Structure formats: C-alpha cells, structure tokens
Amino acid sequence: MTKGPEERIAELTRLIRYHDQRYHSDDASEIPDADFDQLKRELLELEAAHPELVRPDSPTQMVGADPSTLFTPVEHRVPMMSLDNAFDRDELNAWAERALRRLAAARARRAAEESTAQGMLLSADDQEDDEDRPESRGAIGLEGSPPELGGLVCELKYDGLAVSLRYENGRLVQAATRGNGRVGEDITANILTLKSVPHLLPAGAPQVLEVRGEVYMPLAAFDALNAQQEAEGKPRYANPRNTAAGSLRQKDPTITATRGLSMWCYSVGEVHGGPGVATHSATLEYLDSLGLPVNPETVTVDSVNEAWEFVDQCEDRRHDLPYEIDGAVVKVDRLDLQRELGATSRAPRWAIAYKLPPEERTTKLLDIHVSIGSKGKATPFAVLEPVFVGGSTVEMATLHNQDQVKAKDVRPGDTVVVRKAGDVIPEVVGSVLAERPDELPEWEFPAICPCPHHQPLVRQEGDAAHYCFFPRCPEQLRGWIEHFAARNALDIEHLGEQRVSLFIDLGFIADVGDIYALDYDLIRELEGFGELSVANLAAAIEASKQQSLARLLVGLNIRHLGDTSSELLADAFGHVDRIMEASVEALAEVDGIGPIMAESVHEFFQSEVNREIVEKLRAAGLNFIQDTSSDAAAESLFQTLAGMTIVVTGGLEGYSRDGVGAAIKARGGKSPGSVSSKTTALVVGENPGASKLEKAEKLGIPVLNEAQFQELIETGTLP
Ligand code: IVH
Secondary structure, three states, X not given: OOOOHHHHHHHHHHHHHHHHHHHHOOOOOOOOHHHHHHHHHHHXXXXXXXXXXXXXXXXXXXXXXXXXXXXXXXXXXXXXXXXXXXXXXXXXXXXXXXHHHHHHHHHHHHHHHHHHHOOOOOOHHHHHHHOOOHHHOOOOOOOOOOOOOOOEEEEEEEOOEEEEEEEEOOEEEEXXXXXXXXXXXXXXXXXXXXXXXXXXXXXXXXXEEEEEEEEEOOHHHHHHHHHHHHHOOOOOOOOHHHHHHHHHOOOOHHHHHOXXXXXXXXXXXXXXXXXXXXXXXXXXXHHHHOOOOOOOOOEEEOOHHHHHHHHXXXXXXXXXXXXXXXXXXXXXXXXXXXXHHOEOOOOEOOEEEEEOOOOEEEEEEEEEEEEEOOOOXXXXXXXXXXXXEOOEEEEEEEOOOHHHHHHHOOOOOOXXXXXXXXXXXXXXXXXXXXXXXXXXXXXXXXXXXXXXXXXXXXXXXXXXXXXXXXXXXXXXXXXXXXXXXXXXOOOOOXXXXXXXXXXXXXXXXXXXXXXXXXXXXXXXXXXXXXXXXXXXXXXXXXXXXXXXXXXXXXXXXXXXXXXXXHHHHHXXXXXXXXXXXXXXXXHHOOOOOOHHHHHHHHHXXXXXXXXXXXXXXXXXXXXXXXXXXXXXXXXXXXXOOOOOEEEEEOEOOOOOHHHHHHHHHXXXXXXXXXXXXXXXXXXXXXXXXXXXXXXXXXXXXXXXXXXXXXXXXXXXXXX
C-alpha cells in the first residue's frame, strides 16, 4: 500500500536525519551519497507539492547535522553553507535562468525605488526604458543592459569534508569543521598536521582571513593506508571520504599526521584588511598567492554552455585525478552579482553543484550462490536486485571467499552497497545495518557442491578458499576442458568454449580423456559442423597428442601448478609415471617446487578418478615423456605478446604467481611488478592490489580479467 504524503514525509524525515547523523557526526555513512540525495529530492518534491506539511525542523531547511561534543564547538561568524544540486544540463540551465530572473527583478525593484525617490511615477514599461539613463544607475552597476551572469567559475567538487581555517595576522589560529553550518568543531591541532596547509602566511596577509575548503584523502594515501591495514590483517577502509573524515576527527593529532590528508581551498569567510577583490576567480588567485592550496583545474568561462562542457567532461576526468571528486561546481564570478543573488537558508543562489552519476548504490542482496572454478575452487557471489551503477547494470558481484562474506557482514535479505568505479569489477562494499530486517540469519558457506554429485566443499587449513575435490564435478568440467585445450596447455585450436559446452551437454565428454574418444560421425550430424570443420577439429585433437609433458601437466589442471612449475617437474622427472609415483618429499626437492605445490601434485595423483583419466590419455597415445627442453618449449610458443608489457595483480585461477610471469615472457612479453605509462594492459585476478588498479585507470591502461588475458595470450590482440 502506498503511503500518504504526511506519512511519507515523516518517514523521509526520519531516514534523512538518521543518515545525516551518520554522515556528519559518526563518519560512517551507511548509504551512498546518491541514495541520500534521492531521499532528499523526494522530500523536497513532496514538500513542494504539500507546502502545508513542511515542518520548520525539516531536514530540507537545515545544513548538516548538529556537531558532536567530541571537540570544542566553534561558532562560524560567516555561516558555512551547502550547495544546491543539478543533475543534468536542463537543471543547470534552469539554475542560470532563475538567477537571471532574480537579477532582473532586483534591478526592476531598484529602479522603481529610485523612481519613487525621485517622485516620478512611471509605468513598468517606462522603467525598463529608463534604465539607460545614467542618473538611474545604482551602486552595484548592473543596469544598462539586459542582466547577464557574466563569467562563471567552474570548479571540481572535491569529495571530502568542508573546513574553515582562520588566520589572524597571518597565523593559523583556528580550524573548524562545518558542523551544522553555524557551529562546527575545533580541529586546529589536527589541521596543523596537514602538509599542504601553511601555518603562517606571507607578510602583508590580512588581519583576519577565514579560508574555506575541502579536506580530502588523496587516492595514493588511501591505497597506502589500506595496504597497511591488509598487511596487519585489519579490515580495509571503504572509501577515501569517510576515511578522511575519520582521520580528521582523531583525538590524537599524531594519528591524523600519518594519514596524508590534503586540502583544496574554494572560498573565504570573514575577511578584514584583504586586498578587496571583485571576483571569485581573483579571490582564488589571491589565496594561491598566499601559498594556500588552490586547485589548478579551475577555469572561468563566459557562458552556461561552456560551463556545461566543463561539467560534462568531469565525468571522463574523474578517474584520471589523484583524488576523488563527486561532481563540479559552477559559481557566478562577480562578487557584486553574488551579493545581489544572495542565498536561501541553506545554500547560495550564485552557485550550483552538478552531481556525477553515482559509483555506489544500494540494492537488495537476493542471495549468495557459490560458483565452482576449473580447479574446483568454490567462490561465493552475490545475486543482486539489478542496479545501475558506475555506467552499467550490476546483477552479480563476487564475494571472494568465506572470510570476505564475514568481514563485510552481508546476509541474503540485506540492503547492500554496491560499488563499481569505471571499468572495475563491481564489488559489494558492505551492508546497510539500519535496513537489516530483524533476525536475519547469517549466511553459511554451503557444505556441499552445487553440482548433482553433491560432493563436500572443503576448506583446508591455511587456505581462504573452499574446494570441491571431486574430479568429475560437472561444475568444474567445463573450465577444466577449456583449460586443457588452451594455448598454454594442449593447444587444441578448434575446441573453443561453445563446443566444449555443447559436447558436455550432449554427454560426449565427461572428462578430459573423452576428448580423444569423440565420435566424429555423431559430431558431423550436428548443426554447424561441416566436413571441413570436423576434419579441422579432428586434426587439432590428433596434433595435441604430441605436445610436451610440461603442457600435459598444465592441462591436468593440478591446483597451484602453473606453466613454470610444470616445466620444472617435467624436466626433473622426465615421465608422467615418475611424477605420479613420487612422494611429496621427492616432489618438493625440485628447485622451485614448494611444499604446497608438492602436496597438491601428490594428492592429484592419489585420486582414483584422476588416475583413470591419466590412463585414458595414455591409451589415446598422448606424449608422456619430456623430450623437449624447456627453452625449446618456450620458443615453440607463438610470440603473441612480443613488445607488450603486461602487469598482473591478484591471483589467477589458471596460473601460479610465478607461472603467469613465465607465460608472458615465454610469449615475448615483459611482466614487471608495477604499472607505468609503458604498460600495455593490467590483468586483474582475485584480491587485486588497489593501487595498481587505480594507477592503470589513471593512465587509461586497459584492465583485463583472466578470460580476457587468456584471449590476449592466444590472439596477441587486446580484447
Ligand atoms: S563552495 C557557499 N566549492 O560541497 C558555498 N564547495 O555539497 C560553499 N565542495 O559544503 C561551497 N568542492 O564541502 C564549494 N569547489 C567547491 C567544492 C565544494 C566540494 C563541498 C563543500 C560543500 C559541499 C556542498
């Protein structure tokens, strides 16, 4: 049942107050800004439609939340205001038109007042004409031509928190948060730790200068902090804005000092003895000349159309910047016009914020399912109510493993925050606890594999992942066969993803051994299989029997064993049978083979089903002997990555950490440990390093997932 306006207004008021409190006072927003804005817009619209229901204490009539008592209250002599928002070009135009109308009305009013003062009773039309007369010009100098907004200053909207710095006779004496706009909190000791904020201004600085701006956490500082958290086994911080807020509200300034916070100044409050500037852009230049941090991206333009261009471009620039922005701000440059336009109770009329489409949204977590990878790895993923975020609709997002689900405290039925920045893989940030239904049970990792064999999912000590160890698990089979046929393994050219799926679905293949027992007469009957394509497939399968032992080992899909380690084993043992019979100790004696790998190889060959598969391959006539040196094997690979520099971050299913580098090198590529402008592509596996990802994004370097990387390896072209 839909709620009546009164009821909905009460509900929205409650929700907005709650989230406002979280955002401003507790530094722990539960919902993304976009969702919060949506609540506010709905309330504004309802109030506009039902003015009789507007309560004097409605959140639409106030700025921010009341300050907490954590720090001493500071009264702002000039209130710190908020900004009204525009969400598209029409709303930006509407703002400019409103401002123009207001200027025209003010001018008409003033002209009327002057006429009255002169005892002349003129009609409204005459007043218009009369404005050209020099004696009717007012002190503000607007008259003479149709009202114009003049220059517009376009700034980025920095995603941090507003602060006010007070300099007296050039010395920083006080710094305060915005609080509710009238009263904030004293954070002087913490602000003094910011390297970009001068403690002293040059000689000749005004007697009193209040500087307003945004304190933010640069992305590099945020990544470094999270890397440190991870190294200490502590949970990651969710986003730079909240972390900046938390860092600034530390009781101990030495903690703030370690957080690498920075600031952009964007306006002034109280000023005595300043140089008397006429425009906002001149104010910014003046602040810059005093050594205060002023953002270099700011531009002044002559029209709303040009302002829109700036606003429109900021979305593209968003990921090239070393700090987060959530939009752009357009301000009337002339201070006389700013004064003329004035402000509402919460925001100036001479400025408007354009909010970028959100990169975080909330949605319902419908369920958590588990997918089984080609090596049996069970990965939980979120099934979401579809939500448009970061430029695409997200319905699923990986949750990595059991520990991640626990750390994020997400449960089916929760409202969760989903984040998708640019091209980056979507992620579930966490749950909105305020919206959790009562007694929502915690999610339990399933004890059995989702496949029809219902084999147990096992988590071994020291491993974050669960595995299904049953070799014929159909959930794994598809991945295993694709892996077996891949270029770095048996390299079976005409056995692609679609054909693998088809043959499995038709029951032609139940394990990799069956590839060599395919009935080509049956295949010929299938749609899409001409004589030639069947002949090509048969030839490719036949040729694969001659591949090296190392490649066969890769194809066997043994956990933890990648290309390089397969080479090492093949070189050391020379025959499948010797590897099959080797003890864990013997395997671990091979240089480059660690105990985990040795254990895994041994375990693989202990399995009855796996031994059956090996026998099938032997019977089919596959090469079980290492007769090519590893160098020759590398050379025999196509140099698909010649001249390319591929950086890998996070774990890949098909490769060990060393193996992936070796695979790239074997194909003529380079694989350094860090991203630079020379990087051809960044490959992102599980639990990737945030800094590499951010850097690649900043430099516009393509980001590939494992499947896309495999495609690159195979084809030599970026997908
Ligand atoms: S001007 C009186 N300029 O956005 C006008 N604000 O949503 C004061 N912000 O409270 C604000 N970048 O914390 C201004 N270039 C910018 C800004 C900016 C970020 C923040 C500021 C403000 C909030 C309003």
